Amino acid sequence: MSGRQKNVVIIGGGPGGYESALVAAQLGAQVTIIEQTGLGGAAVLTDCVPSKTLIATSDFMSRFAAAGRLGVGFEGTGEDQHAEAHAKQVNERILDLAEAQSHDIRAQLESVGVRIVNGRGRIAGPGKVIAEPVHEGSGNAARTEEFAADVILVATGCTPRVMDTAVPDGERILTWQQIYALTELPEKLIVVGSGVTGAELAHAYLGLGCDVTLVSSRDRVLPGEDADAATVIENVFRRRGMTVLGRSRMKSARREGDGVVVTLEDGREVQGSHVLLAVGSVPLTREVGLETVDIETRDSGHITVDRVSRTSAQGVYAAGDCTGVLPLASVAAMQGRIAMAHALGDAVSPLNLRGVCANIFTDPEIATVGYSQVDVEEGRIEARVMTLPLSTNPRAKMRNITDGFVKLFVRPGSTTIIGGVVVAPQASELIYPIGLAVQNRLTVDQVASTFSVYPSMTGSIAEAARRLHEAEI
Numbered sequence: 001m002s003g004r005q006k007n008v009v010i011i012g013g014g015p016g017g018y019e020s021a022l023v024a025a026q027l028g029a030q031v032t033i034i035e036q037t038g039l040g041g042a043a044v045l046t047d048c049v050p051s052k053t054l055i056a057t058s059d060f061m062s063r064f065a066a067a068g069r070l071g072v073g074f075e076g077t078g079e080d081q082h083a084e085a086h087a088k089q090v091n092e093r094i095l096d097l098a099e100a101q102s103h104d105i106r107a108q109l110e111s112v113g114v115r116i117v118n119g120r121g122r123i124a125g126p127g128k129v130i131a132e133p134v135h136e137g138s139g140n141a142a143r144t145e146e147f148a149a150d151v152i153l154v155a156t157g158c159t160p161r162v163m164d165t166a167v168p169d170g171e172r173i174l175t176w177q178q179i180y181a182l183t184e185l186p187e188k189l190i191v192v193g194s195g196v197t198g199a200e201l202a203h204a205y206l207g208l209g210c211d212v213t214l215v216s217s218r219d220r221v222l223p224g225e226d227a228d229a230a231t232v233i234e235n236v237f238r239r240r241g242m243t244v245l246g247r248s249r250m251k252s253a254r255r256e257g258d259g260v261v262v263t264l265e266d267g268r269e270v271q272g273s274h275v276l277l278a279v280g281s282v283p284l285t286r287e288v289g290l291e292t293v294d295i296e297t298r299d300s301g302h303i304t305v306d307r308v309s310r311t312s313a314q315g316v317y318a319a320g321d322c323t324g325v326l327p328l329a330s331v332a333a334m335q336g337r338i339a340m341a342h343a344l345g346d347a348v349s350p351l352n353l354r355g356v357c358a359n360i361f362t363d364p365e366i367a368t369v370g371y372s373q374v375d376v377e378e379g380r381i382e383a384r385v386m387t388l389p390l391s392t393n394p395r396a397k398m399r400n401i402t403d404g405f406v407k408l409f410v411r412p413g414s415t416t417i418i419g420g421v422v423v424a425p426q427a428s429e430l431i432y433p434i435g436l437a438v439q440n441r442l443t444v445d446q447v448a449s450t451f452s453v454y455p456s457m458t459g460s461i462a463e464a465a466r467r468l469h470e471a472e473i
Contacts, residue, residue, distance in 0.1 A: 005028060005029065005030055006028075006029045006030070006150040006151060006343075006344060007029065007030050007032075007147070007148055007149050007150050007151070008020075008021075008024045008029045008030065008031045008032070008149065008150065008151045008152075008153070008340070008343070008344075009031075009032045009034065009121075009129040009147045009149035009151070009152050009153075010024075010031065010032065010033045010034070010152075010153045010155060011034050011121030011122075011123075011129065011152070011153070011154050011155065011156060011288065012033075012034075012035060012041060012121070012153075012154065012155035012156045012157060012320070012322075013033050013034075013035030013038070013039040013040065013041055013105075013116070013155075014040065014041025014042060014043050014044070014155055014157050014320055014329075014332065015040075015041065015043050015155075015320065015329040015330075015332040015333040015336070016153070016155035016157075016319030016320030016332035016333060016335055016336040017033055017035070017041065017153065017155035017319070017320075017336060018033065018039060018040070018105050018108075018109060018336075019332075019333035019334075019336045019337055020153050020155070020319060020336030020337060020339055020340045021033050021109055021114045021336075022108070022109070022112060022114075023336070023337045023340040023341060023346075024151075024340040024343075024344060025109075025112040025113055025114055026112070027340065027341075027344040027345075027346055028344075029151070029340075029344055030115075031113070031114045031115065032114070032115045032116075032117060032147055033109065033114060033115070033116050033117065034117045034119055034120070034121030034129070034131045035116065035117075035118065035119075035121075036118065036119060036120045036121075036134045038099075038102045039102050039105045039106045039109065039116065040098070040101055040102040040105050041155075041157050042157050042158075042159075042177070043157075043329045043332070044098055044101050044102050044105070045098050045099075045102060046098075046176075046177040046180075047176065047177065048329050049097065049098050049101055050094045050095070050097075050098050050180055051176065051197075051200060051201060051204070051361075052361055053093070053094045053097055053098075054090070054094060054179075054180075054201075054204045055200060055203065055204045055207075055361045055363075057085065057090055057093075057094075057204075057208070058085075058203065058204040058205070058206075058207030058208050058363075059207060059363055061083055061085055061207050061208055061209070062207045062363060064082070064083040066400055069400050070400055084209065085185060085208040085209060087182050087183055087184050087185045088183045088184070090208075091179075091180045091181070091182060091183075094180055095180055117131045117145065118134070119131035119132055119133055119134055119145070120132045120133075120134050120287075121156075121288070122287065122288055122289040123152060123154075123288060123289030123290065123292050123293055123316070124146065124289060124292060125292050125293065126293055126313075126314075126315070127148060127149050127150065127152075127315065128146065128147070128148065128149065129146070129147045129149050129152060130144055130145070130146050130147075130289075131144065131145045131146075131147070132144050149315075150315065151315055151316075151317065151340075151343040151344070152315060152316045152317070153309075153316075153317045153318065153319060153336065153339055153340070154285075154288060154290075154295075154303060154311070154316065154317070154318040154319075154322060155318065155319045155320045155322065155332065155336060156283070156284040156285060156288055156320075156322045157283075157284055157320055157321045157322055158281040158282060158283045158284055158321040158322065158327070159177075159281060159282060159284055160175035160176060160177060160277065160278075160279075160280075160281055160282075161279050161280040161281050161282050162175070162277075163250075163252075163277075163279065165251060165252035165253070166192070166250065166252055166253035166254075166262075166275075166277055166279075168277060169255065172255055172259070172260050172273070172274050172275065173253055173254075173255065173260060173274075173275050173277065174274060174275065174276050174277065175276075175277055176197055176201060176276065176277075176278055179201070179276060182274075185205070185208055185209065185210055186205065186210050186272070186273050186274035187210070187211065187273040188210070188211045188213070188259075188271075188272040188273045188274075189202075189205050189210050189211065189212050189213070189272060189273065189274050189275070189276060190212075190213045190215060190253075190260065190262050190270055190272040190274070190275040190276070191205075191212060191213070191214050191215065191275075191276045191278060192215045192250045192253070192262065192275060192276070192277050192278060192279060193215070193216075193217075193277065193278035193279045193280070194214055194215070194216035194217075194218065194220075194221040194222060194223070194244075195222065195223070195224065195278065195280070196222065196224075196225075196360050197278040198214065198216075198221075198276075198278035199214070199221050199222050199233065199360065199362055200360060200361050200362055201276060201278065202214045202237070202242065203237070203361075203362040203363055205276075206237070206240060206241070206242050207363065211241075212241075212242045212243070213242070213243040213244075213245065213270055213272065214237065214242060214243070214244045214245065215245050215248050215249075215250055215262065215264070215270065216244060216245060216246050216247070216248060217247070217248065217249040217250075218246070218247070219246055219247060220234055220246060221233060221234045221237065221244065221246075222234075222360065222366070225360065225366055225368070226366070226368065226372060226373050226374075226407070226421045227373060227374075228373070228387070228405070228407070228421070228423075229366045229368075229405075229421055229423045230366075232364070232403050232404065232405070232423050233360075233362050233364070233366065233423075235403075236362075236363070236364070236403055245264075245270070248264050248266070248268070249264060249265045250262055250263070250264060250265070250279070251263045251264060251265045253275045253277070256271075258273070259271060259272060259273050260272050260273070260274060260275045262275055281321065281327070282300075282301060283300065283301045283302045283303070283321060283322045283323075283324065284322060285297060285301050285302070285303055285322050286301070290303070293313040293316055294312065294313060295311045295312055295313045295316060295318075296311065296312040298324065300324060302322065302323055302324030303318040303322055303323050303324075304323075305317070305318050305319075305323045305325065305335070306350075307338075307350035307351045308338055308339065308342040308348060308350055308351070309323075309335045309336070309338050309339035309342070309351070310339075310342070315343075317339035317342075317343060318335075318339075319332055319333075319335035319336040319339055320332030320335060320336070323335065325351070325353070326353060326356060326358075328356065328358055330356065330357075331351075331353075331356060334351060335351060338350070338351055352439075354370050354371065354418075354419075354438065355369070355370070355435065355438060355439040356369065357369045357428075357431045357432065357435040359427060359428040359431065361428070363425065364401075364403055364404045364423050364424050364425050364427060365422075365423070365424065365425065365426065365427035365428055366421070366422075366423050366427060367421070367422045367423075367427035367428050367430065367431035368419075368420070368421050368422075368431070369419060369420055369431055369434055369435045369438050370409065370417075370418050370419030370420060370434075370438040371383060371409050371418045371419035372409075372419060372421075373385070373407075373409075373421075375419075376409065381409075381411075381418065382411070382412060383409040383410060383411060383412070383418060383419070384409070384410050384411075384412055384468065385407060385408070385409055385410075386407065386408050386410070386464045386467050386468045387405050387406070387407040387464075388405060388406045388407075388460050388463055388464045388467070389404070389405045390402075390403070390404040390405055390406070390423075390424055390457070390460060393455070393457060393459060393460045394454075394455040394459075395455040395456050395457050395459065396424070396457065396460075398455065399425070401424065401425060403423070404422075404423040404424040404425075404427075405421075405422075405423050405424075406420070406421075406422050406424075406430075406460040406461055406464050407420060407421040407422075407464075408420050408434070408444070408461070408464045408465065408468060410444055410468050414443065415443045415444045415445065415468065415469070416441050416442070416443055417434065417437040417438055417441075417442055417443065417444060417447065417465075418438060419438060420434035420437075420438070420461075422434070422461075424457060426457075430457055430458060430461070433447075433458060433461055434461060444465040444466075444468040444469050445465075445469055447461065447462060447465040448462055448465035448466040448468075448469050450462065
């Protein structure tokens with residue numbers, strides 16, 4: 001970048017915002033972030049980091065339940081010895097961890113010279129952004145401040161969708177952002193919504209010892225995921241004692257005494273102590289000033305962007321959940337990095353969603369990358385498929401893992417790996433070698449000829465590749 005130092009103003013301090021700020025600062029720009037709740041945004045403070053910490057606690061609890069199958073037991077007197085989660089301490093640790101992560105992000109931004117303004121950001125016209133006070137108090141903007149901007153990035157994220165017939169009260173009727181205020185575990189939790197958020201949190205509370213009922217409007221849980229993987233998860237849920245109500249759409253949720261009642265559209269009623277609503281999210285794009293520069297949005301309110309994160313307004317970019325491209329922190333961060341590279345003249349490659357590794361943190365986890373089974377079945381891509389159950393993997397046997405599989409998708413002829421699915425504990429770690437293969441267009445022979453540790457879970461990836469080679473002969 002040459003000439004006058006450029007001013008970059010970023011509205012929102014989540015992954016799309018703070019990652020773009022780091023890139024912009026590295027490229028020599030003067031960078032300001034306007035954030036109204038805390039650096040890291042919802043991903044760090046109320047969504048991704050807290051939920052995955054809760055799930056990690058649940059998974060730790062689950063190890064005690066499986067200990068007996070490994071020949072390990074509790075010593076001492078009493079037949080009812082067991083591990084027990086204490087909600088207050090669990091949630092305090094979660095919130096402390098989230099706050100620490102937010103603090104680390106602030107320190108990193110300040111170390112490279114990024115100015116951080118606590119306030120509500122709004123575009124006031126071409127090249128102009130206003131930061132307004134959120135409320136009075138220490139650390140908040142005391143007055144409205146105006147910034148000139150050569151480049152504007154909108155990264156305002158999203159918020160849980162709320163239905164008029166099921167209004168959260170923060171006590172018994174909860175969104176996924178409100179559960180960390182609980183001081184006691186729900187005695188009987190109803191989770192409405194079987195998408196990623198609903199499935200993950202239903203799994204977490206089941207592992208913590210709660211009685212969980214999952215209300216799913218579709219035929220199966222995780223309807224947007226690989227059908228084989230979703231079937232494994234639903235079977236595990238049921239086997240561990242979760243009640244799964246398929247084809248059951250919520251009509252309303254209401255408080256009744258010390259509990260809640262969820263009414264389904266077919267008239268059935270489900271009673272519980274608490275209800276957790278996971279029925280989608282809406283973008284935070286109102287009152288951001290998009291109309292002042294004629295930024296195009298979809299009917300859903302999401303900002304329309306291209307593959308380098310440009311909006312329809314010159315000099316204005318957008319990243320993260322407010323764009324609706326793919327609701328993952330990793331995608332938000334990549335969109336932000338790409339935006340700054342493009343805006344400030346650095347080398348840039350457009351966003352490639354086929355290279356995105358995604359993970360669902362149930363137990364077992366579901367990790368995916370590249371083309372899917374649905375893409376193959378609906379004719380969007382021609383591929384050969386190889387699936388290996390983990391039950392034959394020696395490392396899995398040692399760890400008492402009986403559920404899960406590795407699946408690879410390969411182009412016929414070239415044998416290039418174009419996609420994969422892993423269902424296993426820590427699938428989020430195991431998907432990376434398949435992600436490398438997809439991103440770099442590796443063939444099954446290249447993967448098959450790469451050494452894997454014996455015994456290891458990754459051995460199943462190499463074995464699947466070898467079997468795909470044998471099928472070509």
